Amino acid sequence: MTKFSELPISESIQRSLARMGFEEATPIQEGTVKFGMEGKDIIGQAQTGTGKTTAFGIPIIEKIDTSNPAVQALVIAPTRELAIQVSEEIYRIGNDKRAKVLAVYGGQEIGRQIRALRNNPQIVVGTPGRLLDHIKRKTLKLEGVQTLVLDEADEMLNMGFIEDINTIMSSVPDSRQTLLFSATMPGPIRKIAETFMKNPEIVKIQSKAMTVENIDQYFVKAQEREKFDVLTRILNVQQPDLAIVFGRTKRRVDEVSHALTIRGYTAEGIHGDLTQAKRMSVLRQFKEGKIDILVATDVAARGLDISGVTHVYNFDIPQDPESYVHRVGRTGRAGKSGVAVTFVTPRELGYLRIVEDTTKKRMTPLIPPSSDEALIGQQRLAVEQLSEIVDKNGLNDYTQLAAEMLKKYDATDIVAAALKNMTREPSDTPISLSEERPLPSRRSGGGGGGRGGYKGNRGSGGGRPSTGGRGGSRTGGGSSSSSSPARGGSRRGREGGGSSAGGSRGASRSRKPE
Ligand SMILES: Nc1ncnc2c1ncn2[C@@H]1O[C@H](COP(=O)(O)OP(=O)(O)OP(=O)(O)O)[C@@H](O)[C@H]1O
Numbered sequence: 001m002t003k004f005s006e007l008p009i010s011e012s013i014q015r016s017l018a019r020m021g022f023e024e025a026t027p028i029q030e031g032t033v034k035f036g037m038e039g040k041d042i043i044g045q046a047q048t049g050t051g052k053t054t055a056f057g058i059p060i061i062e063k064i065d066t067s068n069p070a071v072q073a074l075v076i077a078p079t080r081e082l083a084i085q086v087s088e089e090i091y092r093i094g095n096d097k098r099a100k101v102l103a104v105y106g107g108q109e110i111g112r113q114i115r116a117l118r119n120n121p122q123i124v125v126g127t128p129g130r131l132l133d134h135i136k137r138k139t140l141k142l143e144g145v146q147t148l149v150l151d152e153a154d155e156m157l158n159m160g161f162i163e164d165i166n167t168i169m170s171s172v173p174d175s176r177q178t179l180l181f182s183a184t185m186p187g188p189i190r191k192i193a194e195t196f197m198k199n200p201e202i203v204k205i206q207s208k209a210m211t212v213e214n215i216d217q218y219f220v221k222a223q224e225r226e227k228f229d230v231l232t233r234i235l236n237v238q239q240p241d242l243a244i245v246f247g248r249t250k251r252r253v254d255e256v257s258h259a260l261t262i263r264g265y266t267a268e269g270i271h272g273d274l275t276q277a278k279r280m281s282v283l284r285q286f287k288e289g290k291i292d293i294l295v296a297t298d299v300a301a302r303g304l305d306i307s308g309v310t311h312v313y314n315f316d317i318p319q320d321p322e323s324y325v326h327r328v329g330r331t332g333r334a335g336k337s338g339v340a341v342t343f344v345t346p347r348e349l350g351y352l353r354i355v356e357d358t359t360k361k362r363m364t365p366l367i368p369p370s371s372d373e374a375l376i377g378q379q380r381l382a383v384e385q386l387s388e389i390v391d392k393n394g395l396n397d398y399t400q401l402a403a404e405m406l407k408k409y410d411a412t413d414i415v416a417a418a419l420k421n422m423t424r425e426p427s428d429t430p431i432s433l434s435e436e437r438p439l440p441s442r443r444s445g446g447g448g449g450g451r452g453g454y455k456g457n458r459g460s461g462g463g464r465p466s467t468g469g470r471g472g473s474r475t476g477g478g479s480s481s482s483s484s485p486a487r488g489g490s491r492r493g494r495e496g497g498g499s500s501a502g503g504s505r506g507a508s509r510s511r512k513p514e
């Protein structure tokens with residue numbers, strides 16, 4: 001690892017990085033900062049949670065001329081929450097230099113953003129739709145942009161966003177430097193990327209698997225109707241500090257978060273149909289630990305950096321392997337460990353294989369815990385909590401009462417009663433969820449014409465069986481991803497409220513996470 005002080009970074013930025021608690025550069029930072037400063041175009045690919053934001057943030061800040069009022073750097077991100085997060089991180093890096101950063105995103109009053117834009121931010125971070133809106137209104141002028149960044153670049157160049165990105169790019173000078181970052185970069189998307197870059201440096205941090213090593217990855221087989229009970233049992237056994245449960249559709253997210261609340265968990269949902277105020281308040285509460293479980297669509301899959309997320313549950317298996325990589329990457333960040341559990345119905349086993357082939361990582365099968373095991377998990381938690389209270393002392397106000405009780409009852413009975421009282425006994429309140437339409441069967445491995453993801457040719461020659469053991473041969477290494485350019489299909493239904501997907505481009509565009 002290289003210390004930031006050994007990289008060609010100015011002192012004011014060194015100071016900011018030290019204040020952020022960063023001492024050593026992560027590999028992607030080490031690999032891209034120098035190229036970034038030299039003005040080169042870069043495609044930067046490194047695993048989730050490994051500091052890509054700072055990797056592009058440093059060269060941006062380094063090159064800002066604070067005496068120039070023009071927008072000099074533009075960062076585009078796929079979701080509102082990510083745009084806000086990235087703007088905050090860039091602001092911290094540029095703190096000593098006093099660079100002005102502004103986030104513009106949908107769902108926030110446009111007048112307020114227009115006033116803020118008049119204040120001459122030098123760096124603008126935004127979501128595509130809102131950026132376009134400002135460009136059309138001429139409230140955002142991009143002639144002075146020297147650096148353009150696409151965070152989550154493969155997502156931004158996917159069908160749902162590509163038109164918007166093209167339009168935004170045409171407002172930015174050709175002489176600009178273009179930086180693309182993501183943890184995933186499927187081949188066809190990289191080809192699109194290279195068409196608008198100038199001899200890009202491709203910095204790919206090599207790793208055995210596409211997912212981070214310190215995430216323990218499991219899958220659990222369950223029928224659609226059993227999934228919710230299995231989820232709650234796993235929650236009771238694994239006892240996450242903070243967990244994200246990903247569902248396929250908005251309706252799913254609403255139903256699962258509601259059902260979790262009925263069963264006594266503190267859970268809230270987040271998806272694209274909520275007001276921005278609600279989205280932000282849910283996320284804030286989750287970060288503060290006031291909500292233990294965030295139930296989300298893929299709107300929360302990419303880029304969000306929430307410290308303390310110990311577990312990710314894919315209640316519905318994601319439609320494409322890239323989505324899997326990003327979802328599970330919400331845990332195990334910056335060297336921390338994490339656990340990911342993916343639910344798979346028997347019909348969807350083919351998808352599990354595709355995910356494993358792409359990530360080059362096998363998931364460990366997890367046997368659904370029994371209700372007894374779930375109870376034991378909760379009892380263990382109560383014992384821990386009670387022990388902690390005893391260890392902390394501070395029980396003076398209660399010792400008198402305790403002594404009186406001990407005269408009347410057996411000590412073991414009293415402790416047992418306290419434990420019983422503290423144990424959240426698994427609830428069996430009946431829950432009924434609408435059945436989610438399963439992903440199209442991957443039985444034959446061929447074809448690939450219909451709706452849904454995986455239209456590509458990946459692994460089709462292998463004729464992977466859709467059921468049966470996990471010991472079969474893998475379709476060899478090869479490129480890590482090779483879906484066809486028609487990947488827009490994989491976005492369909494992502495946020496589609498469970499309705500069948502419309503085929504038009506417009507329909508798929510309306511479903512992008514922003
Ligand atoms: N050099 C560093 N030393 C220590 N921590 C760092 C360093 N750089 C970044 N971090 C921290 O690592 C975490 C992950 O960083 P970041 O969000 O940039 O990851 P990412 O690679 O963009 O992940 P994703 O692919 O999920 O978007 C953040 O909390 C960030 O503050």
Ligand SMILES: [Mg+2]
Binds near residue numbers: 052053151303
């Ligand atoms: Mg990121």
